[in-house]
Amino acid sequence: MKTEKPYHPASGYTFLILLLLLLGAAGATVYYLGTGAMVPFWLVFILLCKGFKIVNPNESRVLTLFGEYKGTIKQNGFLWVNPFFAAKSISLRARNLDTNPIKVNDKLGNPIMIGVVLVWRVEETFRAAFEVDNYETFVKVQSESAMRKLAGAYPYDNFEDESEISLRGSSQEVNDELERELMERLAIAGIHVLEARISYLAYAQEIASAMLQRQQATAIVAARAKIVEGAVGMVEMALAQLNDKRLVDFDEERKAAMVTNLMVVLCSDRSVHPVVNAGTLHH
Structure with missing residues (x-):
């Protein structure tokens, strides 16, 4: 050749x-x-x-x-x-290709919309002129093909396994993979890829609402788990300090009541209204 x-x-x-x-x-x-x-x-x-x-x-x-x-x-x-x-x-100048978002399926089969920005230039003029029919059209078609392959290799999001690479959560790894894929595809036309990255990523319209609710539920569960973890630590610290300073002598029943009240105060998502007990602790 x-x-x-x-x-x-x-x-x-x-x-x-x-x-x-x-x-x-x-x-x-x-x-x-x-x-x-x-x-x-x-x-x-x-x-x-x-x-x-x-x-x-x-x-x-x-x-x-x-x-x-x-x-x-x-x-x-x-x-x-x-x-x-x-x-x-x-x-031989550097050029930008900003593709329109296209609908593809991710690794889990969910329909998503994805678009990429590609910065490229001609490096080998013989290949650009004679190895392909039209090198500009070749760049556009191969960019779309690389997008489809990339989307099918990774899930949109990793709800269950945080260590798994996803399109949304691992942008650097995904962009590096996209750049390598495009460099291999465009080498036949003498094209050098300067940069390639995902410019648009979203669920397709038909499932966007359901997936948004799922993301919100996941975020709420994670936030609640963090709140409970902090509340347990604060309750432990409060009981330990009260016990060390001997301000109040707790039996098991009183200790359970105090723990319940503190957990309600610390974990509630609304303002707590105190109730003043004018009697004893048991009445």
């Missing part, structure tokens, strides 16, 4: 001076031989003018001669090449 090879063109300014000299010679010939002698000069002039190329920074020209690849110009400036060369312009 052929690879990119550099082509070193001649300076365009040198040939521009030659053309000016040619025009001077054509004028002298017309003066001495008549206007009919201008025809060969005009043919040579037009042919040489076709060889001029202007290559801007971060641009290239892929040159072919009657279907044969001759090389790639990456040198910028005012240049001149064989006028029979066919030149195809390929930009």
